[in-house]
Amino acid sequence: MTAQLSARGDVAVLVPAAGAGLRLGPGGPKALRLLAGEPLLVHAVRRVAAAPSVRLIVVAAPAAEVEAVQELLAPVAPVTVVAGGAERQESVALALAQVPPDIAIVLVHDAARALTPPDLIESVAAAVRDGHPAVIPALPVVDTIKEVAPGEIVLGTVDRSVLRSVQTPQGFRHDVLAAAHAAAADQLTDDAGLVEKAGLPVICVPGSELAMKITRPLDLILAEALLNLP
Ligand SMILES: Nc1ccn([C@@H]2O[C@H](COP(=O)(O)OP(=O)(O)OP(=O)(O)O)[C@@H](O)[C@H]2O)c(=O)n1
Numbered sequence: 001m002t003a004q005l006s007a008r009g010d011v012a013v014l015v016p017a018a019g020a021g022l023r024l025g026p027g028g029p030k031a032l033r034l035l036a037g038e039p040l041l042v043h044a045v046r047r048v049a050a051a052p053s054v055r056l057i058v059v060a061a062p063a064a065e066v067e068a069v070q071e072l073l074a075p076v077a078p079v080t081v082v083a084g085g086a087e088r089q090e091s092v093a094l095a096l097a098q099v100p101p102d103i104a105i106v107l108v109h110d111a112a113r114a115l116t117p118p119d120l121i122e123s124v125a126a127a128v129r130d131g132h133p134a135v136i137p138a139l140p141v142v143d144t145i146k147e148v149a150p151g152e153i154v155l156g157t158v159d160r161s162v163l164r165s166v167q168t169p170q171g172f173r174h175d176v177l178a179a180a181h182a183a184a185a186d187q188l189t190d191d192a193g194l195v196e197k198a199g200l201p202v203i204c205v206p207g208s209e210l211a212m213k214i215t216r217p218l219d220l221i222l223a224e225a226l227l228n229l230p
């Protein structure tokens, strides 16, 4: 059954899904790879659509797959699909252009974080609603981190107590995200980085292990196990 989005919601969620998935290995665009018989993008969008604050979902699909993705998602939720760009940041900018000015909060997600629970989406949106211009879900770093020089020469050990592993969805005041993208000079790996460069505060809220990014082949096996959790 197609989910209904809330007409009174104040949140748009952008779902960049145009990546090749090179680290996952051969098998086509990552967002269309199957997890328990369904594409990762379907898992991701179903969970986004289940978050009560969401009024609009915009997916950036691989350019050759726009129509296929529209058909794939039609039974899942009402979704706007655009062609993505060569880099994640470009895909986000192309999706952001579809968000009307009356939507106050924009969340930027990854199709690759297919099992992200709706309550994480709500907690990020709530922190933006509470007055934070930029909010990112994050987890403590569990490994010891070394800084290395070329040749894998260890230069030193980084104090991991001040490090966080950052997830999506990352939430922003709409005007803040739009200005950050308009001013972007480099391709960064996340949207909060653009806001940091603009000198605005970014805060972390607790992330979720379920919001893991499916990146390498073992991640698909882990995700399948997570899906089967009671
Ligand atoms: N040009 C791009 C590159 C990435 N993404 C999306 O950004 C998210 C996070 O990127 P990542 O997990 O790195 O995906 P890929 O770029 O596909 O992976 P890889 O780097 O292994 O090729 C994914 O949902 C991916 O589809 C995108 O929309 N457009």
Ligand SMILES: C[C@](O)(CO)[C@H](O)COP(=O)(O)O
Residues within 6 Å of the ligand: 088, 110, 166, 167, 168, 189, 190, 191, 213
């Ligand atoms: C946005 C992100 O998921 C936050 O951790 C991450 O930066 C995406 O990086 P990738 O190299 O495109 O996977």
